[in-house]
Every structure is written in C-alpha cells, then in structure tokens.
Amino acid sequence: MMQERIVGRILRASTVGFDCGTHSTSIDAQHDFGALVKAQVANSPGLIVYGLIFAVEIESDQLVTEMVMADGIDINVLLDHRENRMIPVSIRVLNVGFSDNGYVIHSLPPRPPMSLSDVMPCTAEEVRAFNQKCDYFRLVLNAPEVPSDDLLAAALRFAMWTFPEEERYAFMVRCGRHITRLLSGDLKRLSHVLALLRP
Numbered sequence: 187m188m189q190e191r192i193v194g195r196i197l198r199a200s201t202v203g204f205d206c207g208t209h210s211t212s213i214d215a216q217h218d219f220g221a222l223v224k225a226q227v228a229n230s231p232g233l234i235v236y237g238l239i240f241a242v243e244i245e246s247d248q249l250v251t252e253m254v255m256a257d258g259i260d261i262n263v264l265l266d267h268r269e270n271r272m273i274p275v276s277i278r279v280l281n282v283g284f285s286d287n288g289y290v291i292h293s294l295p296p297r298p299p300m301s302l303s304d305v306m307p308c309t310a311e312e313v314r315a316f317n318q319k320c321d322y323f324r325l326v327l328n329a330p331e332v333p334s335d336d337l338l339a340a341a342l343r344f345a346m347w348t349f350p351e352e353e354r355y356a357f358m359v360r361c362g363r364h365i366t367r368l369l370s371g372d373l374k375r376l377s378h379v380l381a382l383l384r385p
Contacts, residue, residue: 220340292321339382
C-alpha cells in the first residue's frame with residue numbers, strides 16, 4: 187500500500203519535468219523507477235502535475251569520498267554516517283500529464299510547480315485513473331535524455347499492480363497494442379519494449 191509521506195520537495199522545475207530532494211533515510215518503494223507522483227502548481231489550487239520518476243541520484247560530498255578511499259572503517263562509523271548524516275538524494279521526474287480541476291490531460295502542464303512544493307506519491311486509485319488512457323506513452327517514448335523504453339515499461343508494471351488481479355492481463359494487453367501502433371515503424375525498438383513488459 188502506498189504511503190502518504192511526501193516523496194520530496196521540489197528543487198528545480200520546468201514544464202518538461204522537475205527534480206525533488208529528500209533525505210537518504212526516507213528512500214523507499216514510493217521512490218521506485220517508474221513510480222507516478224504528483225505536485226500542485228502554486229497559485230492554482232485545481233492544477234496538479236503528474237510525472238514519472240526516471241532517476242534517483244544519491245549525492246556525494248568530501249567526507250563520503252574520504253570514507254570510500256579509507257581502509258578498515260569501523261561498521262559503527264558507517265552506520266552513523268548512513269543513518270544520522272544528511273545525505274541528500276535527488277529524484278528526477280518526467281512530466282506526463284496534469285489534472286485541471288479533476289480533468290486529467292496527458293500532455294505537458296501549462297506551468298511547472300514551484301520550488302519547495304511537496305511531491306506526493308499517487309494513490310492506487312489515481313494511478314488507475316491516470317492509466318485509463320494511453321495518450322502519455324508518446325511523451326515518454328519521445329523524451330530526450332531519459333531511458334524512455336525502460337521508463338515506460340516500469341511505469342506500466344507499476345500501474346498494473348494497482349488493478350485488481352483479474353484486470354491486470356487485459357490492462358497490459360491494451361497497453362501493448364497501443365505501443366505497437368506507436369512503434370510500428372521501428373520493429374527492433376517495439377520488440378525491445380514489449381520484451382520489457384513481460385513479467
């Protein structure tokens with residue numbers, strides 16, 4: 187079950203995507219590659235941006251570099267560093283849609299969320315509702331500088347588990363057919379994406 191804790195707070199944002207940050211001890215399943223998250227646009231109570239996590243980056247600093255190079259570090263020192271030091275984690279998100287007063291649109295949002303806005307995990311109901319249509323697939327497949335094939339497959343596997351067991355196969359078949367239409371001119375890529383979708 188998805189938790190209601192925040193995924194992180196926005197560091198930087200654009201209409202294409204955003205980066206958010208959190209503490210390393212907060213990392214869990216809601217930060218998984220392909221997870222659907224949301225953030226509200228400032229000064230627009232009815233406007234919510236939806237995005238897919240496509241990278242989780244654990245930042246380094248001088249102390250980490252020194253500890254990596256050192257020999258024979260006490261396990262207690264390592265545990266203290268992992269659990270008590272503020273190790274920043276950056277989560278990168280690709281925008282794939284937005285909700286305007288409850289109406290979901292699979293397109294880039296008109297405005298990005300502001301810095302320090304909370305990024306929340308989407309509930310199972312929100313994930314199912316967002317995946318009733320496949321219109322965002324093209325946004326993912328055409329996104330530059332993103333592992334788009336793997337991201338789309340991960341997002342669909344993430345979404346599949348929010349459906350009742352008897353609906354999962356039909357959901358994946360519907361998605362596979364839409365991907366086939368989109369990639370019909372690139373059979374090699376199509377074969378790769380469909381292979382990634384298989385359990």
